[in-house]
Amino acid sequence: METEKLYYADPFLTEFDAKVLACEAVKDGFAVVLDRTAFYPEGGGQPYDTGVLGGAEVLDVHERAGVITHKCTSPLPVGETVHGRLDWARRFDHMQQHSGEHIISGLLCSTFHCDNVGFHMGADVVTIDYNAPITWEQALEVERRATAYIWADHPIRIWYPSPEELAALPYRSKKALEGPVRITEFPDVDRCACCGTHVARSGQVGLVKLLSCQKFRDGARLELLCGRRALDYLSASWEQARQIGQALSVKPQSAAAAVGRMQEELLALKEKAAHLEEADFAHTAERYRDAGNVLHITGKLDGDGARRLCDAIARAAGGRCAVFAGSDGAYQYAVIESGGDLRPLIKDMNAALHGRGGGRDGFAQGSAACTAEDIRSFFQNR
Secondary structure, eight states, X not given: OOOEEHHHHOTTOOEEEEEEEEEEEETTEEEEEESEXXXXXXXXXXXXXXXXXXXXXXXXXXXXXXXXXXXXXXXXXXXXXXXXXXXHHHHHHHHHHHXXXXXXXXXXXXXXXXXXXXXXXXXXXXXXXXXXXXXXXXXXXXXXHHHHHHHTTOBOEEEOOOHHHHHTOOOBOSSOOOSOOOEEXXXXXXXXXXXXXXXXXXXXXXXXXXXXXXEETTEEEEXXXXXXXXXXXXXXXXXXXXXXXXXXXXXXXXXXXXXXHHXXXXXXXXXXXXXXXXXXHHHHHHHTTTOEEEEEXXXXXXXXXXXXXXXXXXXXXXXXXEEEEEETTEEEEEEEOTTOOOHHHHHHHHHHHTEEEEEETTEEEEEEOOOHHHHHHHHTTO
């Protein structure tokens, strides 16, 4: 016997009573079948409902051959009537996301003559795939139109047309359908075969916000949020902009421009620091003019800094140069010997100084977990 689907009769129903028809132990819970249910089973891209059934938590809900099974944390007595209560916040969120997707897809598909070829309602974002290229600017224009449609608060129509009506009815569907077809219509925007739960009026979607529009295969992939998710995202983004603006002494709306100016200033400072560093490297190298083999231990530099300093000293000294930059326990090293084979030296050095690294053609670099005294001891008489 097929389960009566109360969520189709009233998607806003949050509590109900039903008779337990079957209950059996399964992995990590109990599979419960009722004569009727308001719990939506996973399907059509929409996740399942959760909540409470009798004294048990409902962990997931699935449908097979018209029979809906609830996976519960504890057994329920067969033949007894139990009370069910949905996690309404979760269900209404799914209704907002699903209805918002229909509005966006209907507008996009009609505007760009494409199809929705993939839909996933994740815990964080909704992802939709289309088989036509769509730019970010085009997507934002559709977002503006979707927002106007939501604000107009249009009624949503859901019905089962007769076979004759269905044959003459243009509607979106990813595959050929047999038997009764449930049509969900957002007037003037979308008409689609859909098994999900939806809001009663477009205004209940509340808000849509596109997060990204990227090339995907031969088309585009959109990420969006609707309803409470969109509001929470925008609230968090505004708070972040407010904090950045406060730190930079500008209004939140001016934070991006202020960060841009700061990046330009930082780039100028980095260029100035690089020139000063090069001058310092040249001054240090001059101290080793014609000194031959050199070991130089200095303060912290990044890997590239150690290499550039080593190169400057090696050219001035005319021999092998080893630069260790850092402090005891954490050094970056660079070794240069023009025309020399450094591999035997680096192999012994890594073993003695707990180092990692290597190279070829007269150059090697890496790191070493040792002390300055360890370094001096290793290079003594080398």
